[in-house]
Structure formats: C-alpha cells, structure tokens
Amino acid sequence: MSEEKDRMVEIGTPFDPQSAILAPGYTYASITDKISALVLTRRTPRGWFFGFTMAFLLLLLLLFTAAYLLATGVGIWGVTVPVGWGFDIINFVWWIGIGHAGTLISAILLLLRQRWRTSINRFAEAMTLFAVACAGLYPLLHMGRPWLFYWLLPYPNTMGTWPQPRSPLVWDVFAITTYATVSFLFWFIGLIPDLATLRDRARRRLWRILYGFLAMGWRGSARHWARYEMAYLLLAGLATPLVVSVHTVVSFDFAISIIPGWHATIFPPYFVAGAIYSGFAMVMTLAIPLRKFYELEDLITMKHLDNMAKIMLATGLLVGYGYLMEAFMAWYSGNPYERYMILNRLRGPYAPIYWALLVCNVGVLQALWSARVRRSVRALFAIALLVNVGMWLERFVIVVTSLHRDFLPSSWGMYRPTVFDWTMFLGSIGLFLTLLFLFIRLLPVISIFEMRALLPEVAPASGKGTTRPAEAPTLS
Amino acid sequence: MAERTDIYGLLAEFNAPEKVLAAAQRAYAEGYRRMDAYTPFPVEGLAEALGFHRTRLPILVLLGGLFGGALGYALLYYAEVIDYPLIVGGKPFHSWPAFIPIVFETTIFFAALSAVLGMLALNGLPMPYHPVFNVPRFALASRDRFFLLIEARDPKFDREATRRFLEALGADGVWEVEP
Numbered sequence: 080m081s082e083e084k085d086r087m088v089e090i091g092t093p094f095d096p097q098s099a100i101l102a103p104g105y106t107y108a109s110i111t112d113k114i115s116a117l118v119l120t121r122r123t124p125r126g127w128f129f130g131f132t133m134a135f136l137l138l139l140l141l142l143f144t145a146a147y148l149l150a151t152g153v154g155i156w157g158v159t160v161p162v163g164w165g166f167d168i169i170n171f172v173w174w175i176g177i178g179h180a181g182t183l184i185s186a187i188l189l190l191l192r193q194r195w196r197t198s199i200n201r202f203a204e205a206m207t208l209f210a211v212a213c214a215g216l217y218p219l220l221h222m223g224r225p226w227l228f229y230w231l232l233p234y235p236n237t238m239g240t241w242p243q244p245r246s247p248l249v250w251d252v253f254a255i256t257t258y259a260t261v262s263f264l265f266w267f268i269g270l271i272p273d274l275a276t277l278r279d280r281a282r283r284r285l286w287r288i289l290y291g292f293l294a295m296g297w298r299g300s301a302r303h304w305a306r307y308e309m310a311y312l313l314l315a316g317l318a319t320p321l322v323v324s325v326h327t328v329v330s331f332d333f334a335i336s337i338i339p340g341w342h343a344t345i346f347p348p349y350f351v352a353g354a355i356y357s358g359f360a361m362v363m364t365l366a367i368p369l370r371k372f373y374e375l376e377d378l379i380t381m382k383h384l385d386n387m388a389k390i391m392l393a394t395g396l397l398v399g400y401g402y403l404m405e406a407f408m409a410w411y412s413g414n415p416y417e418r419y420m421i422l423n424r425l426r427g428p429y430a431p432i433y434w435a436l437l438v439c440n441v442g443v444l445q446a447l448w449s450a451r452v453r454r455s456v457r458a459l460f461a462i463a464l465l466v467n468v469g470m471w472l473e474r475f476v477i478v479v480t481s482l483h484r485d486f487l488p489s490s491w492g493m494y495r496p497t498v499f500d501w502t503m504f505l506g507s508i509g510l511f512l513t514l515l516f517l518f519i520r521l522l523p524v525i526s527i528f529e530m531r532a533l534l535p536e537v538a539p540a541s542g543k544g545t546t547r548p549a550e551a552p553t554l555s
Numbered sequence: 556m557a558e559r560t561d562i563y564g565l566l567a568e569f570n571a572p573e574k575v576l577a578a579a580q581r582a583y584a585e586g587y588r589r590m591d592a593y594t595p596f597p598v599e600g601l602a603e604a605l606g607f608h609r610t611r612l613p614i615l616v617l618l619g620g621l622f623g624g625a626l627g628y629a630l631l632y633y634a635e636v637i638d639y640p641l642i643v644g645g646k647p648f649h650s651w652p653a654f655i656p657i658v659f660e661t662t663i664f665f666a667a668l669s670a671v672l673g674m675l676a677l678n679g680l681p682m683p684y685h686p687v688f689n690v691p692r693f694a695l696a697s698r699d700r701f702f703l704l705i706e707a708r709d710p711k712f713d714r715e716a717t718r719r720f721l722e723a724l725g726a727d728g729v730w731e732v733e734p
Contacts, residue, residue, distance in 0.1 A: 107595060107699035233630055241634035245643045245653040253660040261667045268671055272596075272697070279694040295681035298688070299696050301579075301592040303678045305602035306610045310674035313616050314667055321663050328656055531699075532596040 100195040100533070102377035107531045110378075114527045115280050117373055123520065126372055131516040137509020144502045145220060153223050155499040162482045162494035167221040168332075169474040170504055173357070174214035174511075175255070175329055176350075176470060179322055180358025181207025182262050185269070186318035189311075195386055197529040198378045202369065202518070203362045204266040209514040210361070211259045213507040218251070220503075247331035254328040261321055265314050268307075271297050272528040326354040333477065339416040340424075340481035343408060349401030353470060356394035356440075359387050360466035365515070367460045369524065378525055381454060388453045391466065395444040398473075402441065416486055424480050428493065433476050439469025563686035563734040564590075564706040565717050566693070567726035572598040575701035578724040579604040582705060585720065589709035593687065593702040615673040616666050623665025627658040689733040704732065 105113075148155055158165040181203040188196040219225045231252045233242050242249045274294035281287045297303070330350035333341035363384065370379040409417040424433045443465050446452045453459065484491045518524070569575040572594060579592050583604060592601050631654045635641070640648045675681070687693050687704060696702050703726075705717055714731075721729045 111595070111698045233634060239639065241639045243641070243643060244631050244635060244657055245646060245650060247656075250656040250660075253657045257660040257664040257667075260664060264667055264671045268674075276595075276697040279697045295675070296683060296685060297680065297697075298685060298693075299593045299595060300678075301594065301598065301601040301605055302607045303680075304594065304597040305607060306612055306674050306677050308597050309610050309612045310670045313613065313670045317616075317620075317663050317667050317670070320659075321667075324656070324659060324663075331656070528596045 099380055100198070100382050101530070102380065105377070105534060107534065110530050110534070111276060111280075111527055114378075114523050114525050114530065115276055117519070118277060118521060118523055119281055119286070124372065127516065127520060131513065131520075134509050134512035134516055137505055138513045139506075139509070140502050141506020141510055144499055144506055147499065148220060148503075149225070153221060155497065156503075157494060157496045157500050159492070159494075161485065161490050161492045162479055164478050164482060165494055166496050166500040166504055167217045169471070169478050170507060171214050171217040172329055172350075172474045172478075173471050174210045174217075174507065176326065176354035176357040176474075177361045177467075178207045178210035178214060178258075178262070178358065179326060179351075179354035180362045181205070181210075182258075182265065182318050182322045183355055183358065184362070185265055186315040186322065189315045190319060193386075194533065195383055197533055198375075198380075198525050199362060199366060199383055199387075200529075201266075201269065201526045202365065202524045203358075204262065204269065205518045205522075205524075206361060206365060206515065207262050207358075208259070208266060209511050209518075211255070211262060212514070213511050215255060215259065216507060216510070247328065247335045250328045251332060254325045258321060258325045261314070261318055265318060268311060268314065269526055269529075270522065271295065272299065272307075273523045273526060275299065276527050277523065323351055326350045338481050338485055339414070340405070340409075340420040340477070343405065345401055345404050345408070349398065349404075352394045352397035352401065353473065356391060356398050357467065357470035359391045359394070360463045360470070363387050363391070363459060363463035364467060367456055367463070369519070371456075373519075373524070375525070378530065381456075384456065384459055385453045388447050388459055388462075391463075392444060392447040395440060395447075395466070399441040399444075402437065419484070420481060423484055424476060427480065427484070429476065429480050429483075432472050433480070436469050436472035436476055439465045440473060443469075561734055562707055562714070563689075563732040564704050564708075564712070565714075565721060566687060566690050566730045566732050567703045567705075567721040567724065568692060568695075568728045568730070569701040569703065569725070570699075570727055572601075572701055574725055575703055576601050576604055578703050578721070578726070581724055582703065582720070586711050587705050587709050587717075589706040589712075591704045591706075593693070593696040593704070595697055595699060595701070598701070610677065612670065612673050612677060616670045619669025619673070620662045620666030624658050624662035626665070627661030628654060630661075631657060686732050686734050690730045692728065692730065 156165060156167070158167065181200075184196050184203045185200045188200075219228050222228060230236075231242060231249070242252070244250070271294060274290050275297040278287055278290040278294050281290055327347040327350065330346040334343060334346040336342060366379055366383070366387075370376050406421050409421040412418075424430065443462055446458065446462060452462075479494045483494055567578065569578060575592055575594065576598060579590070579601060582590055583606060588606060590605060592598075592605060594601065632649065635650075635654075636648045642648075646653070687696075687702075692700070693702065703721070703724075705712060705721070707714075711717075718729050
C-alpha cells in the first residue's frame, strides 16, 4: 500500500532514447508525481520569474500601444492607401497559423492513433488558445472603433441591418469564434481528470478548492470515462474539419478578392499547409526549452522532436510547392498583372524579404532530411525559429507586395511600418508568453492521465506507434 | 466504534487495472448491479463489465450539429432574403453557396458544445458532493489505485457478506463509505 509497493514497469527492450516515446522505469504513481510536482510542490524556478517578467513587460508594451491606439486612431500605424492591410493582418494570419498545431495534434493525431501526441498535446493546445487570443486582437483593434465589435455579430438591432454573409470577412468572424470556442472546450475537457489529480494532491486548502471547483467533482467513474472518451473522440472528429476550415476561411479573405497574387484557388490548401508548418515550428520552439528547463526529457523525448521535424518537413515542402505554383500560374495564366506581381516580388522594393522567406521556409528546411540534424536539439531549435520568422515574412510578402502595386501605377505606394506597428507586434508576443508562463506554472503541461495509459503495462500489444513491445505486467 | 447502519456502500481497493476489471466481472456475475468502478485512466472493458453498454452521447451530438446547421441557415436566410435583402455583386438574395462557410461553422459549434455539455450532463457533473470522497484512500483514485464500489442500495448488498466477497476478490482493502 505504500509507494514502495507500486508495481515497477518491466522493460522488455533496452531503452533507446532515439525511438522511445517515454523513458522506462515510470509507474502510475511516479509519472503522476513528476508532472503534478511542476505545479504543486517544486519551487518555482528563478528562470520562470525572469521569463515571466520579460513577457509581462512586453505585455505592458501592448497595453500601452493599445491605449494610445484607442485614444488616437489607427493612424499611428503605417497602414494607408494603397496598403490598407499591414501588420494587423500579417500578424493576425501569423498567429492564427501558429494556433493550428494544437488542435491538429489533439484531433488529427488522435484519430490517426499517433500515441506520441500524448506528451505534447496539452501545451500545444494551450499554445493554440493563446495564439488565437493574440490573433483575435488584431482585427478588433484594426476596426478603429473596437468598442463596436459586436456589430460583427448577427443580432436584431435598431439600425435594421445584418452582417453581410457574402463577404469572407464575416465568415472569418464565425470561423475564428468557433475555432476559439472548440479549442477551449477541447483543452478544458482534456484537463478535467488532471484537475481532479491536482485537487487530490494539493496540500494547501485554497488550491484544493480551486482545482476542485474546476474539476467539477470528477471521480474517475468507469461510466464517466466511457462517456468522456466518446465525447473526446467526437470532439476530435469535429475539430479535424474545423482546423482545416479555419485557415481556409482566412485564405478566402485574400482569395475571394481580385487583387493579383491573392485571387488564386491554391490559397486554401497552401494556407492550411503553412499554418500547420508554422504551428509545429512554434510547438518545437516552445517544447525544446520547456523539456530542458523542467527536465522533461523523459516524457518529451527525441522521438517527439524527430516526428515533429518530419511533419515540418512535409508541410514545409507543401508550402514550397505553393510558392512554385504561384510563380507558375503567374506565367501560365498570361495575365500581365499576375506576371508583374511575381516579378515585383523577385526584383521589386520588397525583394529582400521575399528571398529571405524562401531561404527560411524552403532552403533551411531541407536540412531536416538529415537524421543527424533531426537528432540535434540545437539545430532543431534554430530551424524552428527560422521557420517562425520565415512564415511571418511570407505573410508580409502576401499582404504587402500585392497591395502596394496593383493595377494602376498611378496608385502605387510603399508600406512602412511605424514604431507602433512594432510595439504592437512585440506586445502580442508578450501577451502570448505571459499566458504561457502562467499556464506552465498553474496547470499540468503534460496530460497526466493519458501518460498513465501510455505505460507499457496498459498499452495494447498491437499498439502501433509504441516503440517497445507491451510486456506482460510483472507484480512485485 | 458504534455500529452504523446507514452506509453508502463498500469500496474495495485494487492495485492494477486487470484486477479491478476481473473484480467487476465477478461482482456482476454474482448478481450485483448497483456498483461503480473508479480508475485513474480509462480501463478498456470496465464500463461494460459493470453493465454499461451504450451512451446516448453520439445522438445528442448529431442533433446538436443538425440544430446548429439549421439555425445558421435559417439565420442567414432570414437576414439576407427576408429582413435585409441587399444586392451584392449581382448575386441573388438567396445565394446559398456563400452561406456554406457560416453554416458549416455553426454546425461544428453546436455539435461540439453538445458533445461537451452532453457529456457533463449525462455524467451528472458538476457534482459538488459525492460520498466516495469520504474515504481518505480515495484520493489515490486519481493517481495509481483502482476502486470498486458496491452500493448499499443494491438488493444483494449485505454488509458482511459483501465485504467478505470483495476481500475474496483480492482487494488490498475494503472500506465502508459514509453516505
């Protein structure tokens, strides 16, 4: 009955750090204690305070910029005719793209029975929520009068008007709202059994009450688990088409228009691939420091990084195909405006940005073909950072180069971001990181109950994706 | 300790998922029906062993999705055809292809909401009080221990006989649950 009597996991094959999704030697109890200790008992590391302070300072920068923006107007940004969409839409698309990995990992990889998703899904989902929060900020603030944001929603009003559903911008409102809600539900549902664990293990009364309140009286009843698993599976099935639809709708914001470079049928798949690409790059960017500073290398193993690198490689190649097709269609369509758009990207005033994006998103990516690179944590971290940058540059190129020189040379112009564009962007990174630091401190970053089910004694013998044969459990 | 007659049931503790599963099957075969098992993660076959076979959740989710889709379409039809007809880009008022993205999103929205709320409602959550939490060892149900509860309401329940039965199943301990 004591801790010593916990059954130890018998290890069938020698531990291979390159291919195992969980280090050996864990029991139900020890894995529970390890993950819950990050929240409950371990002293908050000094690095956490440092990181949180930095992130919070950036958040203050966002609050300052937003306050100045509300007091003055969007004129403090660099957007003007002909480039009416600048950093606001670039950052919106960038953040929404990042927000795609979480639900993809949770939903699609669940349906595909990729068991390695278990140790990264929780914080990837949290990352998704926070990225969507950052994304939502931009269109709202870009409206000029954000306090009237509810005009976007369909409700009977005294003006006798309704939102115009033939416009993709209204589709966006529905897509983003639904995505934020479903992502939140998915994340919260996954947290309930772990909140119950924290409730049962918290020593201080206040935390017991708080976690207990959120756990809603979860007690792990077999009947509850049956319905819970059904609900989780159904949510995954619903979230899968939703993930694909959200960035499709975002791409419609561009593709439905007739601007050269935007009016292309390849946009939806190209945007979805780009979203998954940037999302996995961000998961990698966050997972690598997280596993190092919190000593989670046993749980987030090299196998996870390797798999994520492979997904990045696949989606990055799809994105590269998108770039190629944009250029090909500009030539093949024979449309002079399309043709000029590509030449302007290659040689115009924003050409360095276009070349930089090709280097980051397509060039550097090729290193991931090498297994040696995929085994190097530093290389993966560097590549993931470059992909984050590259995907941001991609959105810059899409938004700005198409708008700044379209049909009439007399209406050409240049877009130059102001200091407030930059403070807003840095500030949104601050918001993202602040929320992430709070999440790491207050909630389990790895799904505890799913990790328990990963232990070899419960793993089904035929479980694909397990790296060790499931041994018959031994009793000590 | 004074003998109490009003208990909620007997709670048996096990240290492995196979054991609680076998115990649940034996108890069911013995004729016990009002029982439940508590585990730190879903154990395959355990709910079935307790006599739980189907959940109505999928049909709820289907209905939620259909409701959401119908609501979305009705909203757009009313707004764009009846209440506020506006010619945009020469398209007809009832330009259904443009309605599809929003109808899709409202379908998913309501289906997902009914999955979550339906699961919580069918499970009777949130539940602020439940007798099993009166057993101090029950805190381990969310860590590494597996529990089988036979309720006193069960017609076959007998305080002594049931206790002996549970102990014979290989339980590490059997506790009386205060109501």
